[in-house]
Amino acid sequence: MALLHSRQLNPRLTGSFTLSGSLVGDGTTTGSFGKVLGDGSQLSGITTTFDGNRRILNTKLPTMFSSSFVPGTTGSIGDFLDAVFYPNTAPNFSSSLFTIEEFVDADSTVGTVTTTDAEHTAGELTFATQSGYSDNFFTIHSGSGLIKTNTSSTASMNTVNRGDGNLAHPFLAKVTDVAGLSTSATIFIRVTPNTAPIFRTTSVSGAQITAQTGSVNENTTNGSTVLTFFVTDTESDTISIAPLSQSAHNHFSLSTSNVSGGKQLVLTTATSSFDFDNKSQYKLFVSASDSHHGNTSGSYLTTLPIEVNVTANQAPTMASQTFTINESSGSNDNNNGLGANTNSLTTVGSVTTNDNEGDTVTFTGITLTSGSGGSNANQSNPSNDPFQITSAGVIQLKAGQFLNSDIFSSYKYSATYKDNFNAASSSGTLTINISDDPAPTLTANNNDTKDGQPLFYVIESRTNGADVKIGTNGRTGTQADFNSDETVRFTFTGSEHLAVVYNNGKVNVGTDISGSNFTFDNNSFLTGSVTASNAFGTSTSLPFQVKVTENTGPVPSFSNTAANINTNGARPSNTITTISFSDAEGNDLQHDTFVFTDPSGQLTTVKSGQTYLVQPTQNLSGSNYAMTASIKDVRGFRTGSATHDVTITTSPLGTLTTNGTFYLIESAVSGALVRTNSNGFSGTQGDLGVTYSPQHNSAAVQSFSIFESNNSTAHQFLTASSAGALSIKSNISQSAFTSGTSLTGSAVFSDQFGNTGSGSFTVNIRTNNAPSITLSPSSQTLSTEQVTSGSFICSASFSDTESDSINYNSFTFTGTHASLFSSERVGDAVLVTANTDISASKANYTFTANVKDEHGFNTGQATHTLTVTPMVYFYKQTQGVQTMSSANAIAVLGDSGGDDVGVTTNSPIDNFKSGSIGSGSFATSGGQTTLVASQSAADLGGNTLRNFGSINLSGNSGNGHSWMILFPSSSAIGGKPHSMATSLGGSTANEYVIYNDNSIADAVETAGIHYFSVNSPIRGVSRFGMLHGVGANTETNQFYHLVPSSGSAPSSEL
DSSP states (O other), rough: OOOOOGGGGGGGGOOOOOOOOOOOOOOOOOOOSSOOOSSGGGGOOOOOOOOOOOOOOTTTTTGTTTTTTOOOOOHHHHHHHHHHOEEEEEEEOOOOOEEEETTTTOOEEEEEEEEEESSSOGGGGEEEEOOTTTOOOOEEEEETTTTEESSSOOGGGGOEEOOOSSSSEEEEEEEEEEEEEEEEEHHHHHEEEEOEEEEEETTSOOOOESOOOEETTTTTOTOOOEEEEEOOOOOOOOEEEEOOOOTTTTEEEEEEEEEEEEEEEEEEESSSOOOOOOOOEEEEEEEEEEETTTSTOOOOOEEEEEEEEEEEEOOOEEEEEEEEGGGSSSSSTTSSSSSSSOOEEEEEEEEBBBBOOOOOOEEEEEEEEOOOOOSBBBBBOOOOOEEEEEOTOOOOOOOOOOOOOTTOEEEEEEEEOOHHHHSBBOOEEEEEEEEOOOOOEEOOOOOETTTTTTEEEETOOOOOBBBSSSTTTSSOOOOEEEEOOSSEEEEEEEETEEOOOOOOOOOEEOSOOOOOOOOOOTTTTEEEEEEETTHHHHOEEEEEEEEEEEOOOOEEEEOOOOGGTTTTTTTOOOOSOOOOOOOETTTOOEEEEEOOOOOOOOEEEEEEETTTEEEEEEEOOSSEEEEEEEEEHHHHHHHEEEEEEEEEEEOOEEEEEESSSSEETTTTTOOBBOOOOOSSSSSSBBEEEESSSSGGOOOOEEEEEEOOOSSBBBBBBBETTTTOOEESSSTTSSSSSTTEEEEEEEEEEETOOOEEEEEEEEEEEEOOOOOOOESSSSSEEGGGGGGSSEEEEEEEEEEOOTTOOEEEEEEEETTTTTTGEEEEETEEEEEEEEOOOOOOSSSSSEEEEEEETHHHHHHHHEEEEEEEEEEEEEEEEOTTTTTTOOTTTHHHHHHSSSSSSSSOSEEEEEEIIIIIOOOOEEETTTTEEEEEEEESSOOOTTTTTTOOOOOOOOOTTTTBBBBEEEEEETTBBOOOOOOOOSSSOOOOTTTEEEEEESSEEEEOOEEOHHHHHHEEETTEEEEEEEESSSSSSSSSSSSEEETTTTOOOOOOOO
């Protein structure tokens, strides 16, 4: 017996388990188990059930031993297990404060409460309101703990101090775990009271204001900004701005715009009529309200008082100012000296003023306080009051005023001025000083200097009046020039070879430099000095130098004629090089000084205008040729000379080309064209050509000669036109050159310059094709009736690739059966006929037709296949039908012994033996035999008899007819009966029955079979068979079938 002690229990025991052995206890022993499996009779005094199908809750299980855990139970095993595995504590609230705004709609989220439970997950907790909560302002979700409004929130819900001095709404809630333990808590929900909008400065986050003050000046214009401020709402409610409240003057307007976080308000002027003396201050009001203003909860309106002060406008002021003007600004004959009073209105300067408000200042005039006292009669009596001022403050020298600083050097004026808001005032003195006329400036446009003086240039070949230049070559570019800042007169002293124009300062050549001692080779310089004097007699002087520059000789240059520097072009009268000249000074050439030298002695020159053409005196060979040319210009200072080499290139002889591969048919005769078509008789003519690379002077082939490969013997067959078109001059046909061979030729060619080249080519000899034969038809199946002697079999037509004539005399037949056929020419065709009756046969008849063209190189062939099928005939007859029976039927038809001996004359069988098989109708000694139908067939079985169609055997005065079916007894036809039965179901080979399908009854009809020989072969057959009836038949509509006796009845059609 085992003793189970409580400390032997596995702490991990859950669910169901099995105890083996015996569990015995005394009367005081109790145990609680989830499930005990075993013999219940052995349990005594023990409770045997315990709910262990639960998640373990004890959070201390991982550390029970190390923490010295004691379950603390002394009762049942169930208490012990609950203490070890399922201890439980109530859940706790960990959040109890929430805040929402006033006027939040019903079903709006407030927040979610958070809880803690040592033993349970969030999904095992249930939330609810406490039973004592009756306000019903809020609800809580049973599963998630989400709190929502149950009605619109108002500040009146705040009734209890939540502990921090703020009133809030007490929301009574509880949470319960799945074991049933609950915790209640008061959740404080504060409804933040709504506030009215707030006015602010500078921005939506600016300081809060309860009043605003602004100002306008008397000069403020309509639309000017006075104040900018903002309005916000703490709860972000929609803000409404009431119209601006102001006095009846309506001097202001207010604009509103939405900005992030609130609204911007801009106060602007609505007039420009502000007058400090009449009204110095305006009082305004603006109000802002949120969306809750005016409802039952209260007023949410803020009013902002605004004061706008008007400031007085200040008068402008002016400080004393001094101006200066040169006496030359006054009137004189050159604007610089004595003369009549003809000067134009001249600006002296602008007076500056100060206006605190930036108003426009207007001048009303200036008053002379110190003048010359003169009469303005002449320059020695200067004007007394020569100046005036514009309304904008610009001091001007009046037109036609004399000024003279030596007589009177300063004028003083007082000025009057005002703005738009004040009366005219005067302050400060305007002083205008008259300055002396300055000496004129004197400058030169030189680029270079020498010894600190301007340096100019002139070429040694210049003559009187030519320009002196600032460029170093002394002949091109800008003319040397002196300038002044005044109107002056220029005078010159110095070299006789220089001159200066008095009124513009330009430097020219005086006496000729050309021919003087002043040359480039002498390194000559010309010197002089120029003076500039104004009308007052004031002058300035400036010395300068002029360097004498070189007059260069002409420069020869050579330009080759590219087309002629080859042996084709380098020929007399052709120009190979052109000599031209450039002269830096543009001087004309002195042609009588031209000299040309040529070491080879094969060149000469021809003058052409200002150039010389170099031409050969004879045909030049490929080589290098040197030459020299020299000449002077008309100034003759220097000779220009240059050498030149020209290389004459040897022109190519040319390269033979073809327009393709050449062919010639073996039957070609003299005059035939060589072809590029591989058939050798049609298409493009073979053509020789020549290419020249490079193609000097448009070299082109002029003639061809065709030789044998030794290049000396004229070709036996081939010839060419001057353009290279190939043909033959002798017959190839009947020569040794046949298909598969080739002709080789050598072409010698020349161009217009006498250059001769050569090249070889090949002409391939091609087959002359045999004629083509078309047999129409080329194969066919005919009956023996269609192939009797003389019958048309087919026609033969012909075509020839080379369009050669057909040799009809060469037409023949070959093959196994050639002897059975004959031919006859009809126009361009040949008709083929049978020359004997052709009998039916299982095998085909064939023959081959053969023909040649006029050249006879090759034979054309075509084969005809002919299939001949036997004829089967259906007859009816009247002889002896009234008494005919199976016993006497063959005798009635003419062969009483049935052995083809002693046949009755003029009986049906006798007529058939005599050649009437196939005849339409014939009389017999005892009646009439009539052909009902016939057909070509290779076998009597199958549908052959059915194919005769509906058979009408009525007539004959109501006595009807007997029937006969005749067929050749040859190997060409199958299904021939050896014997006839009277019913189906037999098994004898080659035994048949005649089956009659008619509208009265479908049944086997008694019939006989008889074979006989004919007197003479009919359509190639000497022996025939005959199926026949054995009595009269009067039916008008019936179908016949030949069926093996071992077969089955055919389907009924009638």
